[in-house]
Amino acid sequence: GQNIDQPTEMTATEGAIVQINCTYQTSGFNGLFWYQQHAGEAPTFLSYNVLDGLEEKGRFSSFLSRSKGYSYLLLKELQMKDSASYLCAVRDRDSWGKLQFGAGTQVVVTP
Amino acid sequence: DTEVTQTPKHLVMGMTNKKSLKCEQHMGHRAMYWYKQKAKKPPELMFVYSYEKLSINESVPSRFSPECPNSSLLNLHLHALQPEDSALYLCASSRSTEEYTFGSGTRLTVV
Secondary structure: OEEEEOOOEEEEEOOOOEEEEEEEEEOOEEEEEEEEEOOOOOOEEEEEEOOOEEEEEOOEEEEEEOOOOEEEEEEOOOOHHHOEEEEEEEEEOOOOOOEEEOOOEEEEEEO | OOOEEEEOOEEEEOOOOEEEEEEEEOOOOOEEEEEEEOOOOOOEEEEEEEOOEEEEEOOOOOOEEEEEEEOOEEEEEEEOOOHHHOEEEEEEEEOOOOOOEEOOOEEEEEO
16 A cells, blocks of 8 residues: 655745655555646646656656655746645556555645 | 546536446547545545556445446446535546546536
8 A cells, every 4th residue: 555645735935946745655666746736627747756866847846765755846936826736646566557646735826 | 639538527416317427538548547536635546447447446336337438438337326426536547657647527516
């Protein structure tokens, strides 16, 4: 099974940087995903890490340390539209295709 | 085409009704998924189809019956649901190692 933890809520101002941490415990690891979800909408893919290190995609970056069971999503130059829930999800190596989500971090961007 | 299309977007059904949710993708993805999401909670996996065969059933009650008629279509047949089954039902698809693409979901209300 998997246990995925992330903070419930974070608040930051427009233009700032926010880092959302995610820790996980899994019997078999086969990749970590970050998704953005606005209220009432579908999750939108942001990033995928399977090897240790940093993946950068424009204003969003994601980091993974498999030995520590730790990832973070870094959001730079925050915009009001970035207010959303950010979901950390881990794929189980032993149950191919099974994507287990954390509870999500609600990011509130203020003017 | 890079989308997962779900119909209907909204559905209200009585506890004695039979209805179906539909999901379609034309990205050549051979894995398709049903997730259930309650308000302010993360998506919870229900079923996984791999190459049109059911590979994971997360102990879902039999009043939910999935069907994969072909590699592009995924249905979820609903019968004798309870009010607590009201939720956003999300369909997703993926290749073996790439990102999961989610549909915009069906908002189901059971009355």
